[in-house]
Amino acid sequence: MTKLRVGWFTFTCCEDSTILFTELLNTHWADWKDKIEFVNARILKENNKIENIDVSFVEGSISSEEQVDKLKEIRKNSKTIIAIGACACTAMPSGWRNTFDEETKEEIKFLIDRYSHLEKVEPLKTYIKVDDSVQGCPMNEEKFLELIGNSIK
Amino acid sequence: MHQGNFDLSLEQITKIEGHAALTLKVKNGTVEKCTFEVPEYKRFYTQAVRGKHITAIPQMVARICGTCSNAHLLCSIRAVEDAMGIKVSKQTYLLRRILNNGLIIRDHALHLYVFVLPDLYGRESLLAFDEAIEEEHELVHDAFAIKEVGNLLAKWSGGRSVHAPFPTIGGFLTLPKNGDQEKLILKLELIRKKVEKIIKIFEKCEFEIKEDILFSALQDNNYDFFGKTIITADNACVPARNYADHLEHVVKPYSQASAYMYEGKTFMVGALSRMNLSKAGLHAHTKHGAESALKLFPSQNIFHNNLAQAIEILHCLDDSIDILSKLEIKDEKPVPYTLKAGMGTGVIEAPRGTLYHRYQIDEKGVVIHGDIIVPTGQNQICIEKSLWDFAQKNLHLEKKQLAHEMEKLIRAYDPCMSCSSHFLKLKIEQL
Numbered sequence: 001m002t003k004l005r006v007g008w009f010t011f012t013c014c015e016d017s018t019i020l021f022t023e024l025l026n027t028h029w030a031d032w033k034d035k036i037e038f039v040n041a042r043i044l045k046e047n048n049k050i051e052n053i054d055v056s057f058v059e060g061s062i063s064s065e066e067q068v069d070k071l072k073e074i075r076k077n078s079k080t081i082i083a084i085g086a087c088a089c090t091a092m093p094s095g096w097r098n099t100f101d102e103e104t105k106e107e108i109k110f111l112i113d114r115y116s117h118l119e120k121v122e123p124l125k126t127y128i129k130v131d132d133s134v135q136g137c138p139m140n141e142e143k144f145l146e147l148i149g150n151s152i153k
Numbered sequence: 154m155h156q157g158n159f160d161l162s163l164e165q166i167t168k169i170e171g172h173a174a175l176t177l178k179v180k181n182g183t184v185e186k187c188t189f190e191v192p193e194y195k196r197f198y199t200q201a202v203r204g205k206h207i208t209a210i211p212q213m214v215a216r217i218c219g220t221c222s223n224a225h226l227l228c229s230i231r232a233v234e235d236a237m238g239i240k241v242s243k244q245t246y247l248l249r250r251i252l253n254n255g256l257i258i259r260d261h262a263l264h265l266y267v268f269v270l271p272d273l274y275g276r277e278s279l280l281a282f283d284e285a286i287e288e289e290h291e292l293v294h295d296a297f298a299i300k301e302v303g304n305l306l307a308k309w310s311g312g313r314s315v316h317a318p319f320p321t322i323g324g325f326l327t328l329p330k331n332g333d334q335e336k337l338i339l340k341l342e343l344i345r346k347k348v349e350k351i352i353k354i355f356e357k358c359e360f361e362i363k364e365d366i367l368f369s370a371l372q373d374n375n376y377d378f379f380g381k382t383i384i385t386a387d388n389a390c391v392p393a394r395n396y397a398d399h400l401e402h403v404v405k406p407y408s409q410a411s412a413y414m415y416e417g418k419t420f421m422v423g424a425l426s427r428m429n430l431s432k433a434g435l436h437a438h439t440k441h442g443a444e445s446a447l448k449l450f451p452s453q454n455i456f457h458n459n460l461a462q463a464i465e466i467l468h469c470l471d472d473s474i475d476i477l478s479k480l481e482i483k484d485e486k487p488v489p490y491t492l493k494a495g496m497g498t499g500v501i502e503a504p505r506g507t508l509y510h511r512y513q514i515d516e517k518g519v520v521i522h523g524d525i526i527v528p529t530g531q532n533q534i535c536i537e538k539s540l541w542d543f544a545q546k547n548l549h550l551e552k553k554q555l556a557h558e559m560e561k562l563i564r565a566y567d568p569c570m571s572c573s574s575h576f577l578k579l580k581i582e583q584l
Contacts, residue, residue, distance in 0.1 A: 015218075
């Protein structure tokens with residue numbers, strides 16, 4: 001049986017859904033191990049690649065040009081991209097700075113400049129086509145399990 | 154073998170919480186630069202809390218970090234309660250302990266089994282362990298079983314293992330059901346042998362890097378992670394609320410995380426510090442079950458942070474059994490309070506060390522100013538020092554091995570980049 005080639009990526013976020021996903025392995029790995037191959041999952045393994053991926057789950061919002069480039073590379077090399085969690089879907093709560101008043105924006109400007117942040121924190125869909133999403137902070141577990149279940153049928 | 158100058162680049166350190174980077178510059182056989190970089194794209198939580206009402210703050214700041222979200226949640230709640238003068242009930246205290254024990258069990262097990270154990274067994278990942286080898290097969294299943302019990306404790310007491318929805322200012326919004334305690338105790342007892350096994354594995358592990366640094370932790374007589382006094386290895390005692398006054402913020406221009414010194418000294422927080430300073434407070438059954446391992450403490454070996462975490466899993470298990478066997482949930486509402494202006498401090502021992510939240514609040518309950526100091530920021534200078542010392546002593550190693558050994562050392566500190574920041578790459582450059 002050909003295994004589903006899965007990527008798990010994170011950008012600007014707290015990685016709550018990444019933790020939820022690693023905890024789902026506790027009860028689902030026995031079922032998934034013959035059906036899923038992790039091509040890229042930094043939290044789980046070394047030797048991570050961005051190539052020929054069936055489904056990429058992407059957590060977090062986009063804060064820099066470097067992240068935009070990486071996101072586009074993931075898009076180019078993935079058949080399906082699923083936005084995972086609130087930050088990837090809406091840019092919040094990672095994007096608090098988008099909501100700051102002018103005075104607070106001025107206060108943090110030196111850090112925005114020093115580390116080359118983009119002017120605004122954006123959800124994935126600003127830069128790439130997203131095929132599906134799992135909303136929630138952290139992600140909705142049932143919806144995630146449904147999506148991954150459909151992919152390995 | 155490298156006698157003089159060399160160049161090595163490792164783009165991404167794996168099996169840690171978040172992303173991070175290191176730059177090492179070697180010239181004429183001497184380390185000239187070794188910087189541990191945490192270039193996360195900042196999320197500006199300390200600015201974001203300003204102008205928000207205290208009732209929204211704990212759940213908001215829990216989103217600083219997914220893995221230790223419940224530590225941020227509890228720490229933030231305690232800071233607000235401190236400002237409002239709220240004293241919580243014994244039941245609330247015990248339920249918070251169960252929630253925190255669940256977090257410690259799950260988070261330490263993630264670190265030990267998923268991040269560190271592959272280094273001990275020469276595997277790329279826990280998922281690459283050979284199921285045909287009985288020992289490796291068992292360890293994979295032990296990992297899942299132990300983490301799951303940690304999750305169950307957190308779900309029972311807090312409603313979820315990540316960003317628990319039930320804890321609130323003054324108590325709990327929803328209380329757990331009576332009748333589940335016995336089932337939880339059975340599950341805890343079922344993993345006890347597995348935890349003793351992982352303690353033995355890390356007790357026998359020969360990885361060693363000793364550091365002459367200051368160890369610091371919140372003191373608690375019963376090792377409950379909620380003490381009131383900070384103690385250090387040089388016998389200083391500081392009221393927890395004054396902790397920040399003893400920390401010096403060190404700006405690292407290459408890192409987006411805040412680094413700290415303790416009264417001008419390089420220091421370390423986390424399981425190793427707690428074990429070094431407070432092992433007398435461990436549960437009696439843990440002292441018995443981990444008797445020979447405990448003789449290794451106090452220890453200056455950074456890799457004993459792993460062993461200390463394994464012992465803490467056992468302690469949290471024994472402590473939870475004790476609490477659950479006596480705890481009959483009675484219906485009670487969160488403690489009511491009247492809004493008032495003031496300053497509130499919350500300090501707890503999160504899985505990776507001392508976590509500090511302080512808020513200045515106005516008479517309407519709106520936050521004017523917030524300070525949050527996370528464990529990995531406190532350890533950043535220490536991590537850099539260890540990496541520098543290690544690199545200097547091991548420049549003879551092949552590049553690949555040097556990089557791998559430095560990754561192992563970083564993992565021993567169990568840094569959390571989500572808390573402190575977000576992106577670590579290892580780059581070793583030639584001058």
